Amino acid sequence: MCFGFFVVFRQCQSPELVGFLLLFVVNGMDRVLTDEMVSEIKALFARYPTKQAVTLPALHLVHRELRQVPLEAVVEIAELLELAPAQVQDTLTFYGFFHQGKPHGQTRAWVCRSISCHLRGADNLLEHLCDRAGIQPGQTTEDGKLTVEFAECLGACDFAPCMLAGEKLHPCLTKESIEDFVESLG
Amino acid sequence: MTEFNPVLLAHVEEPESHTLKVYQSHGGYASWQRVLRDETPGGFTEIVKQSGLRGRGGAGFPTGLKWTFLPQDHPGPIYFCLNADESEPGTFNNRILMEQDPHQVLEGLMLSCYATRASTAYIYLRYEYPGCWDHLQLAIDECYAAGLLGTNIQDSGFTLDVYLHRGAAAYICGEETGLIESLEGKRAWPRIKPPFPAVEGVFGKPTVVNNVETAACVKQIADRGVEWFQSIGAAPDPDNPRDAGSYGPKLYCLSGHVERPGCYEAPLGITVNELIEQYGGGVWKGRRAKAVIPGGISMGLLSSEELDCPLDFSGPGKFGCLGLGTAAVVVMDETVSIVDFLHNSCQFFAHESCGQCTPCREGTSWAFKMLERIRRGRGRLHDLDLLLEIGDNIGIMPGTTICGLADGAAWPIKNAIRKFRDEFEDHIKRTNPEGFQETDPVFSLEVLESH
Numbered sequence: 001m002c003f004g005f006f007v008v009f010r011q012c013q014s015p016e017l018v019g020f021l022l023l024f025v026v027n028g029m030d031r032v033l034t035d036e037m038v039s040e041i042k043a044l045f046a047r048y049p050t051k052q053a054v055t056l057p058a059l060h061l062v063h064r065e066l067r068q069v070p071l072e073a074v075v076e077i078a079e080l081l082e083l084a085p086a087q088v089q090d091t092l093t094f095y096g097f098f099h100q101g102k103p104h105g106q107t108r109a110w111v112c113r114s115i116s117c118h119l120r121g122a123d124n125l126l127e128h129l130c131d132r133a134g135i136q137p138g139q140t141t142e143d144g145k146l147t148v149e150f151a152e153c154l155g156a157c158d159f160a161p162c163m164l165a166g167e168k169l170h171p172c173l174t175k176e177s178i179e180d181f182v183e184s185l186g
Numbered sequence: 187m188t189e190f191n192p193v194l195l196a197h198v199e200e201p202e203s204h205t206l207k208v209y210q211s212h213g214g215y216a217s218w219q220r221v222l223r224d225e226t227p228g229g230f231t232e233i234v235k236q237s238g239l240r241g242r243g244g245a246g247f248p249t250g251l252k253w254t255f256l257p258q259d260h261p262g263p264i265y266f267c268l269n270a271d272e273s274e275p276g277t278f279n280n281r282i283l284m285e286q287d288p289h290q291v292l293e294g295l296m297l298s299c300y301a302t303r304a305s306t307a308y309i310y311l312r313y314e315y316p317g318c319w320d321h322l323q324l325a326i327d328e329c330y331a332a333g334l335l336g337t338n339i340q341d342s343g344f345t346l347d348v349y350l351h352r353g354a355a356a357y358i359c360g361e362e363t364g365l366i367e368s369l370e371g372k373r374a375w376p377r378i379k380p381p382f383p384a385v386e387g388v389f390g391k392p393t394v395v396n397n398v399e400t401a402a403c404v405k406q407i408a409d410r411g412v413e414w415f416q417s418i419g420a421a422p423d424p425d426n427p428r429d430a431g432s433y434g435p436k437l438y439c440l441s442g443h444v445e446r447p448g449c450y451e452a453p454l455g456i457t458v459n460e461l462i463e464q465y466g467g468g469v470w471k472g473r474r475a476k477a478v479i480p481g482g483i484s485m486g487l488l489s490s491e492e493l494d495c496p497l498d499f500s501g502p503g504k505f506g507c508l509g510l511g512t513a514a515v516v517v518m519d520e521t522v523s524i525v526d527f528l529h530n531s532c533q534f535f536a537h538e539s540c541g542q543c544t545p546c547r548e549g550t551s552w553a554f555k556m557l558e559r560i561r562r563g564r565g566r567l568h569d570l571d572l573l574l575e576i577g578d579n580i581g582i583m584p585g586t587t588i589c590g591l592a593d594g595a596a597w598p599i600k601n602a603i604r605k606f607r608d609e610f611e612d613h614i615k616r617t618n619p620e621g622f623q624e625t626d627p628v629f630s631l632e633v634l635e636s637h
Contacts, residue, residue: 050370055371055372091371114483115527155273157276164316
């Protein structure tokens with residue numbers, strides 16, 4: 001059955017039909033967005049003159065809860081915002097920020113690699129963090145606790161080299177502070 | 187050194203500096219209430235225009251003049267966007283303002299909205315600033331509760347709503363029309379201008395986009411007046427009819443190889459040397475500076491002989507740089523390889539090009555691939571000419587792209603290779619003794635996946 005859909009998808013030239021088929025597939029499954037998420041998204045409508053403007057806030061909302069925005073959620077967001085799923089997916093994929101298909105780890109660590117951090121040894125620290133976690137940049141540890149990614153300038157060059165882990169800025173990184181960070185993850 | 191008392195940063199170190207209580211203890215929102223009561227929008231616009239305030243976000247366009255481009259007697263709505271997508275490498279002054287003194291930014295935003303008759307304002311805040319998000323949201327909530335925001339504020343008949351909008355880690359959203367597209371929920375592809383945002387901006391309506399530090403300056407001008415503002419900084423160059431002057435205080439972000447990195451407030455026109463020595467405690471470890479970025483990475487490079495460059499709107503241009511940019515000064519000591527610097531710069535722009543214009547998308551990506559090859563010992567002298575060809579042909583200035591991102595990518599290439607060509611040639615000859623003279627096409631090496 002899945003394969004059948006895949007073939008239909010591949011051969012289908014009409015984006016509207018793809019959207020319809022996606023809706024059909026999704027409607028047959030449990031919904032991804034909870035009632036709370038839906039009402040949080042709807043509460044944002046009053047802020048903007050178009051529903052499309054709620055795209056990024058809605059993606060953020062879902063991403064915060066699920067640590068990714070699965071395709072099913074894209075379809076459901078599109079439905080709420082009265083858009084084609086492709087419009088939401090287009091916006092989502094433009095920003096490297098949103099994970100899709102697989103959630104990022106419980107902690108997502110961004111190590112800055114832009115010039116001010118680079119000049120103060122960010123490369124070595126990123127390598128050290130990756131070695132300690134046993135992963136490459138962009139990967140998640142097997143236990144799902146940590147994802148390590150590059151970041152472009154975090155805007156904390158006064159504390160270079162730095163890292164943003166979740167919502168917490170780790171200033172003036174050293175090998176020791178990276179050790180402490182990795183250990184704090186348990 | 188003449189002592190300069192910080193104004194924009196006057197209160198950032200105080201405990202609870204982000205709260206309404208502390209802000210009002212310094213006379214905060216007195217100007218907002220006075221302007222609402224005593225000034226017309228046109229009158230306040232005129233004050234800002236006379237002050238000579240130029241946008242602090244990078245382009246340095248006169249703020250009051252930008253406001254006057256809005257259509258007169260428009261039925262509305264008019265939108266105001268505060269550009270808080272500070273992402274230029276080396277820049278962090280907006281973060282400090284929004285996190286430590288968000289009410290100063292808000293008051294400036296509110297005054298700007300009044301002047302432009304905007305009844306809705308969006309603060310487009312970059313994702314990477316969670317601390318700013320919390321403090322700004324708190325500040326907005328406090329203003330609503332105190333009757334400083336909302337419907338018919340202080341019985342003035344003026345209504346203003348302010349909303350925070352969170353970005354998703356894309357440098358291009360700092361470009362004003364990229365920001366507008368992103369705010370509309372689309373990919374942040376900059377628009378062809380005209381129409382300019384003042385005529386047709388977000389949601390098809392007249393829109394003003396101003397930077398965070400610009401808003402803070404507007405608040406200070408409302409408090410202290412035009413004369414005060416013009417007593418600081420540099421007057422227009424009499425020999426240059428196009429120079430609008432560089433008035434007012436500026437927040438300089440100093441980072442890289444200095445003893446004391448940080449955000450320092452000084453009059454526009456301080457030289458790079460003065461900033462490094464008087465504020466930054468000198469180049470670190472007793473070393474010498476080899477090169478300095480004058481205003482964020484996209485502005486290019488100054489060599490060690492050029493550090494008497496004044497950091498005002500026309501200074502860096504006289505030394506072949508793109509401009510003052512965000513006034514983010516990044517110091518590189520004598521141990522830094524300029525090849526490494528340029529590799530880092532090209533990596534950044536290849537990653538952040540939005541992909542809309544082919545010269546930028548392909549140019550930044552090829553420049554990065556070449557730098558990767560040069561850095562890994564497979565460079566050819568011919569590559570330097572190819573890089574310069576890219577540098578000279580991508581951007582608004584040669585006329586091949588929609589926005590200025592490509593000019594920002596080009597400038598570090600042009601400055602680094604033209605000012606440090608010997609170092610590039612030495613590196614190439616030393617690391618690729620067999621093949622440095624090759625000119626035939628070569629394969630690029632695999633590069634690391636970026637994000």
